[in-house]
Amino acid sequence: MTISDPFAQALASDRAGFNARVAEAKHRYPSLDTAAFAIFLQSCTDDIVRAVADIAPDRVAAVAGEVFGIALELVGQALAGPGARTTLVDQMWQKLLPGYARLAAQHPAAVLGSLTNAVINISKVPTAKVDQWLREMAGLAQHADNLACLLRLGQIAAWRAGLAHFRVGAVAAADQLPAAVALAAVGAGPQENWSAVRDNLLADPWWSPDSARGRIRQAGIEIGQFTGFGGMFQVPPELRACTEGFLVKSADRYRFLIADVYGAVLHPAGAGEFEQLPPFPGAGSPLLDGSRLRLRDREIALDLPDKGLAATCNEHTVAITSPYTHAIRLFPLR
């Protein structure tokens, strides 16, 4: 595999400078594998440079320089290339970035760096759906006519890919986009009214303009699992409800659980927060009847023994825990 002519010419034009950057990176990252770096350059970064060469040939040198620097950082930290811990960054460079070539030509550092950081951050969340983020971002490329718009679209797609803690920020980001773009970004039809969609999104974390809502209402979301199987909890968790979500205790570890229609995320929390959390108003209402979860408008049969089964509620969500599972099941109350 070789790199395209435009990229090769850009590298050749400052061969000494690029070589010095590699030498410097090797000192900074002693484990930097130059063969892996070469493969990453050829297989993942060439597409974006070629795409830029097609639409803005005068920007190739600037983009190539930025690509080269970012590639060194990524391969040096084993975040991309053959030795990387995940292939998601490679996929993003191959599949997503060429679609944003025009913006990358104008703002190479911001576009390449931001999208790379985004995919790394999303992939750190075990429950996040990175594939979905990549797919949605590729589909939204036609709407991104400036850098700010691209960044907002990325934030909205990250929320929809399962980063539930970004819900409020993502809706605020959508609110700054043209209504048609905002509707497309949140998965609503073009005929819908953005203000109404926004109000619904803010009012109920389990509301969505697409099919996700119906699916979640019955199946719920499961999060946690046993550490021995790659999960998060050493022992079956204990929950306390708060307005934004739940505080979770498992052995001597504490976490904050936040969930909505697009997913659930666990964040670190402290013992003090858990111990000092006041009872949630209205919590403790009888929702369980044996192994059946009775909600206002529906009933869900749980495949768990009724012994020790617990339901913990906040305003929007009921969380089910049991001594027979390390997972937490979350259902919308309505």
Next chain:
Amino acid sequence: MPLSAIFQHVSQAPTKPKTTAPSRQFDVAELYRGPVQTDEASRHDVQALDEKLRQAYFWIVNNAVISPHYDIEYNEGPAPTYSVGDSKRTLTLPSAQSYSSFILLPLLTFATRRKCLFIGGPGRGKTASAILMGVLAGSSIRDVRRAMQHGHPQMTIADLLGNPLPADLATAQSMNDIRIAWRSWLSMRVKIVDEYNRIPTRTQSALLTVMGDNYAEVLNHIFECPESAWYLTANDDQGGGTYQVIEALRDRIDVVVQALAFNPRFLDHLLTRIEENIRPEEVVPGEIIFSEAQIDRIGDDIRRVAVPSELARRVEFFASQFELAEMAGVQFEYMTKDTARLSGIDWALIAAADSGRDRLKDVGCQTRNGLSVRNLMTLLIFAKALAYFRGNRTVELDDLRHVLPFTLRDKLQPDLDAPFFALPENAAYRTDRVSWLRHLFDLTNDEFNRLDLDHDDPVGKLSLEFATGLEGLDERATVARLSAIERLVTERLAGRKLYGNLYDDLLTIKYLHQRYTNYLQWLRSQ
């Protein structure tokens, strides 16, 4: 890109990550912050100055001064310890971020604009460290080197401060007509005096004026120096220089740090420098250079770091141990080591006369002097600076414990004839001044805890009561307070020997009694 860039790299990772209560406000902009630098990210990157100070520290430790000594140990939770050698000394592997005093104390001196003395054998990096501090202040390496004063036996006041212009000397009708060519180092923000103990005594006096009062004087002309950090070096701190350092000059030095030995295991670092032809002080990265305004801000921030009252009380208790010399005075207020010193009496006579107390138990017997106000101020400011450096806004006991030996090293003089030093297990404290001072602080803390002074401090309560003010206090209440004070004196003296802390308590009680007495007199005159 030159290979000097290796040395110029400053890690972007937080130097002291903290476990803080997680915020429930999630910023969606976090999505784009990560390992790849973006324009957007750097625009939002408003770096805290304590973080910058730590970055400077780690850059120096990792790239400039090869100093793998972590003698300022912090622990979070249990730390593995090992008993080493025939002497059974303890090797601790600290469980929290720990520091090298040789770099940390000079950096805190830089941040607080105080005065630091480097001591240690030749070629251990004393001068190099001082030069680095000059470069951190934004001066070019050339200016720092040129401004450095090298002590030598022929150094005159003119060499140090400046010369009158020869033409003016010939034609001037008055002193005011004589212009002075001031030495450029006087206006530097970091002042370096190399081998200060080789400067003749008379020139040392001129240096004292600049160090102490921040101005220079030649022929009635005054040069006002800017606020600056001072670094002095000496191969030998015990008078082995060409000239004895005058006591007042030594007293102006805030901290003394020793350059520890080079660990040959780190020879490869030296080799890299030789092969790459790199001098660290010439490649200090721009990210860790401080502007004048930033140093001002750091100074303000450090002063704002809080010293909790419980901790301040421990400092009081520590300081109160050392001044008492019961046999040196007749009147209560003059029973001090300073009275004995001023009289010129042989110290051994005073020590021999002191037969009433347990001289082994009383830590006051381990020293020949007490602490001055300046010493205490220095201790507190450096404790604040260390807390700030560690990213805290409140001083902790360990901060005090760690800076204390370096601030008092030259100030608290041990009485090596004291019974404490005669014990075989304490013999090493005769030579290891830092460990002795730290041990001294630990002993007083143990005593503080034994006396349960955190909870049972009647003199402290009386002082607090007085601090609420006398406004509206009637005669009856004042008399009651006076009676309480007198009762307390009787209680405190019942069957007790006089120790330093009790002596200071009694002086405090006397002060309070006097204030209430004066107030009572005023009340009765109305």
